[in-house]
Amino acid sequence: MTQIQIDLITQEILEAALISAAQEMGGALKFSSYSPIIRDMEDFSCAIFTSDGDLVAQADYIPAQLGAMSLVVKSVISTWNKNIHDGDVFICNHPYQGAMHLPDVNVVAPVFYDGQVIAWVGTAAHHIDVGGVHPGSEGPELQELFAEGLVIPPTRLYLKGEENLDLIATITANIRDPLSTVSDLRAQRAACNLGMRRVLELVESYGNPIVQQVFKNSLESVEKAIRYRLNELPDGSGDAVGYLDDDGRSGPPTRVQVKITKSGDSLTIDLSGCDPQVAGAMNVPWASTRAGIVYAVRAVLAPQLAANDGILRAVEIICPQGNVLNPFPPAAVSVRHNTCQRFADTAIRALVDLWPHLQVAGSSVTFFGVNIGTTSPSTGQSTVLSDVVGGGTGASFEHDGLDGVDTYMSNVGLMPIEVLETNYQVRVLKTELIDGSGGQGFRKGGMGIRREYQILDHTQHATFYAEQTNPEFVAQGRNGGENGQPSKLTLIDPNGQIIPIPSKVSMDLEPGSVLRIETSGGGGFGEKQ
Numbered sequence: 106m107t108q109i110q111i112d113l114i115t116q117e118i119l120e121a122a123l124i125s126a127a128q129e130m131g132g133a134l135k136f137s138s139y140s141p142i143i144r145d146m147e148d149f150s151c152a153i154f155t156s157d158g159d160l161v162a163q164a165d166y167i168p169a170q171l172g173a174m175s176l177v178v179k180s181v182i183s184t185w186n187k188n189i190h191d192g193d194v195f196i197c198n199h200p201y202q203g204a205m206h207l208p209d210v211n212v213v214a215p216v217f218y219d220g221q222v223i224a225w226v227g228t229a230a231h232h233i234d235v236g237g238v239h240p241g242s243e244g245p246e247l248q249e250l251f252a253e254g255l256v257i258p259p260t261r262l263y264l265k266g267e268e269n270l271d272l273i274a275t276i277t278a279n280i281r282d283p284l285s286t287v288s289d290l291r292a293q294r295a296a297c298n299l300g301m302r303r304v305l306e307l308v309e310s311y312g313n314p315i316v317q318q319v320f321k322n323s324l325e326s327v328e329k330a331i332r333y334r335l336n337e338l339p340d341g342s343g344d345a346v347g348y349l350d351d352d353g354r355s356g357p358p359t360r361v362q363v364k365i366t367k368s369g370d371s372l373t374i375d376l377s378g379c380d381p382q383v384a385g386a387m388n389v390p391w392a393s394t395r396a397g398i399v400y401a402v403r404a405v406l407a408p409q410l411a412a413n414d415g416i417l418r419a420v421e422i423i424c425p426q427g428n429v430l431n432p433f434p435p436a437a438v439s440v441r442h443n444t445c446q447r448f449a450d451t452a453i454r455a456l457v458d459l460w461p462h463l464q465v466a467g468s469s470v471t472f473f474g475v476n477i478g479t480t481s482p483s484t485g486q487s488t489v490l491s492d493v494v495g496g497g498t499g500a501s502f503e504h505d506g507l508d509g510v511d512t513y514m515s516n517v518g519l520m521p522i523e524v525l526e527t528n529y530q531v532r533v534l535k536t537e538l539i540d541g542s543g544g545q546g547f548r549k550g551g552m553g554i555r556r557e558y559q560i561l562d563h564t565q566h567a568t569f570y571a572e573q574t575n576p577e578f579v580a581q582g583r584n585g586g587e588n589g590q591p592s593k594l595t596l597i598d599p600n601g602q603i604i605p606i607p608s609k610v611s612m613d614l615e616p617g618s619v620l621r622i623e624t625s626g627g628g629g630f631g632e633k634q
Contacts, residue, residue, distance in 0.1 A: 109318040119307060119319040120411065123162035126303035127151045130228065131164040134296040139288035140233050141524045142491045146517045148231035151296055153304065154178050154213075155320045156222050159414045162323075168412075169205065169445055169514035170229040172396025175414055176203030177211040177259070178225045184259040191217040192266035194294050197259045198235065200250065200390035201434040206441050207235045207254040208242050212262060212293035216301045218308055223317065226300030228293040232286050233489040236279040239568045240489045241476025243439040245353035245609035247386045250435040255279045263294065281478065282488045327415030332370035334406045335419065342366045343458030346378075347451035347470075350575045350608045353385020353440060358578070359429060361447050363455040374398055374452070376424040376431075383429055385609075386437035389444045394430040397445055398422060400514050401452035405463055440609070442515060443572050446470035449513040450580075466550055466628030467580035468512045469496025470572050471592045473624050475558070477567040477614070479530045490529040492520045496573075497543045497551025497589055497627035499580055506551030506627035508538050519554070530562040539590070539623060546586030546629025553590065553624035560614045567614050569594055573625040574608040586629030593623040 130151035138144045150170035152163040158178035180203040181195045194214045198204045204211055213227035235242045237254035247253055255276065261269055273290075277283035308316050342365060349359040362378030382388045389397075399416050410416070424431045430448060432438070447470045457463045473494040481488050495511035511517050522533040534557040543550030571592045573579050580589035594606040599617035606612075614620065 109314055111315060111318055111322065116319060116322055119311065119316065120162070120323055122307055123153050124411065126300055127153055127162050127164040129303065130226065130296040130300045131166060133299045134228055134230065134292050137292040137295050139292070140285045141520060141528055142233055143230050143289055145524050146493065146520055148517045150174065150229045151300065152227055153300060154225040154227065156224055158182055158225060159324060161320050161413050163412055167516055168400040169393060169396050169442060170209060172399035173203065173205050173392035174211060174227050174229055176392045176395070178213050178227060179203065181213060181259040189215055189222060190265050192263065193261055194263035194297060195259055196257055196262040196290070199256055199258045200392070200438045202258050203392050205390060205393045206439050207237070207256065208232050210235070210290070212290060212297060214297040214301060216304045218305065218313055223308065223313055224304050226297045226304065228296050230289060230293055232289055233491050234281040234286070239476065239611055240281055240478030240566055241491050241568060243474065243476055244568055244611055245386050245440045245570045246611065247437040247439060248384055249437055253386065253437055253439040262290065282486070284486065285488065323411065324413055324415040327410055327413050328418040330407055330410055331402070331416055331419045335367060335370045335372065338367065338460055340368050341459045343455040345451045345454035345458060347447045348578045349387060349444060349447055350572055350578060352383035353387040353609055355607065356384060358575070359383055359387060361429070361444070361451050363452045365455045365459065367459055371419050371421065372402065373421045373423065376422070376428060379428050379430050381427055381429065382432035382436050386439045387429065387441065387444045388432040388436045388438045389430045389441045389448065390438050391431050393441055393445050394424060394448070397448045397452060397514060401449055401456060405453055405456040440570050443470070443472050443570060445514050446472050446512065447572065464583050465501040466499030466506065466544065466583040466586055466630045468498040468506070468627045469553060469580055469589065469625040470513065471496050471625050472515055473571045473592065473622055475569055475622065477529070477531070477565050479565050480562065481528060482530060488529065490525065490531060492525070493517050494519060494554050494556050494622050494624050496553040496624035499627040500546060500548035500550050500586060500630035502548065502630060505549045506543055508552040509554045510551070530560070532559040532561060533557065534559050534619065539626065542590040542626030544580065544582045544587035544589045544626065544629030545633050546582055547631030547634060548586070548629060550580060550582070550586070550589045550627030550629045553592070553626045555621065555623045558620045560616055560618050562616060564616070565614050566611070568611045569606065570609040572608065579625055580628040582628040583630045585632035589626035589628050592625040595621040597621065
């Protein structure tokens with residue numbers, strides 16, 4: 106492409122317009138979706154990509170999804186190559202072809218202008234069920250991808266604007282809540298259509314050569330900004346280790362190690378010290394590991410920067426296949442997000458080892474996931490309750506930690522009580538912050554959340570998973586600050602008997618039983634005055 110000189114004002118205007126378009130896609134998806142996990146928890150992401158699949162603009166939703174989506178676009182391009190038409194829309198949830206785990210379904214579409222693909226738009230959204238052994242399509246004890254649900258490689262969802270009804274029939278025959286899934290897929294397609302219109306409006310106003318140059322400049326400017334920031338900081342190395350409570354199957358703790366070397370204007374991130382891939386579903390596909398690196402580098406070095414694929418141009422990653430952060434297929438990955446959270450925490454600690462003035466205490470990495478197979482009170486149809494309960498973030502020299510948030514790479518909202526009780530056969534007895542769960546110190550760690558669900562109807566099958574139930578692996582305090590409190594999961598049966606539950610379990614719940622979740626707090630910073 107011929108280099109075109111663009112003044113900084115025009116560059117900024119177009120970059121902002123692209124980000125605004127991605128945000129607008131998010132609004133369209135949120136308000137046209139069917140499932141509470143998308144509509145109310147906002148477990149989705151939207152982005153715009155170059156014609157080659159590089160991420161150039163994103164909406165601020167889920168870091169774990171956005172850092173990975175470009176690999177899905179590249180996988181679609183590689184699979185379909187020249188056989189891509191105007192009006193085509195593609196679907197993919199295959200973790201070994203660029204996706205993250207099966208419930209996170211990617212829907213992406215090419216943007217055509219003058220008969221050529223000039224860009225891509227895409228969405229990733231967490232669907233409440235894609236089949237498999239357990240409601241919600243997640244199971245920490247599962248050992249193979251095939252048990253986790255329906256695997257969809259890069260496939261046409263629409264051909265030249267026409268819905269692939271054969272594919273829709275196959276999907277709906279394999280899932281627990283077809284109405285929600287099909288409705289949400291169509292909402293994703295609608296969001297892509299909006300993104301396409303916004304990109305084409307910019308092309309009509311400024312010309313395609315200008316828009317293409319803006320794409321190129323945006324990637325280069327982020328790379329330059331990261332390298333400039335690295336040059337400002339001294340050379341050195343950092344090393345941090347974190348642990349998961351287990352491997353998802355009551356096995357031993359799983360080690361996550363991050364070694365970082367900074368030399369000049371580049372970083373080398375070595376993940377070869379992590380444990381090998383595990384028997385359970387705690388493995389992390391490469392796309393999610395890549396997203397974790399984007400998140401950690403941006404969070405520590407340049408949080409004000411636009412997040413695009415330019416960030417990784419300054420980073421070399423060493424992560425041999427067979428590692429828990431880069432498993433061989435068909436290893437199970439459905440609960441990869443707990444490992445992602447631990448990885449993000451460990452990577453940030455390794456980075457701030459290099460530069461102590463950036464230190465922050467450890468945060469909750471628990472990502473307390475709840476999936477309960479149930480029925481809709483209004484329709485009686487089978488559905489799945491999916492909820493995520495956040496914890497406390499770590500304190501820093503300047504600030505106390507935040508209370509009750511979904512930390513690091515996640516960022517979903519807590520499901521509103523009214524939504525839970527309207528859509529599912531449960532009653533929420535309690536939702537409160539846990540006083541004292543954050544570590545004490547000069548600055549206090551954020552508090553975790555206590556939430557109780559009472560089961561109202563027939564026996565329901567449920568899956569729960571958490572981290573930091575082991576007191577050895579709680580959020581660590583910094584510079585004399587105290588550690589955060591651990592997570593805890595308890596069942597109160599219909600007779601009032603209190604039964605402790607392991608950190609990861611699938612079980613049946615009887616009517617009248619109460620599930621109590623208590624999430625971990627963040628670490629404190631500095632000695633208490």
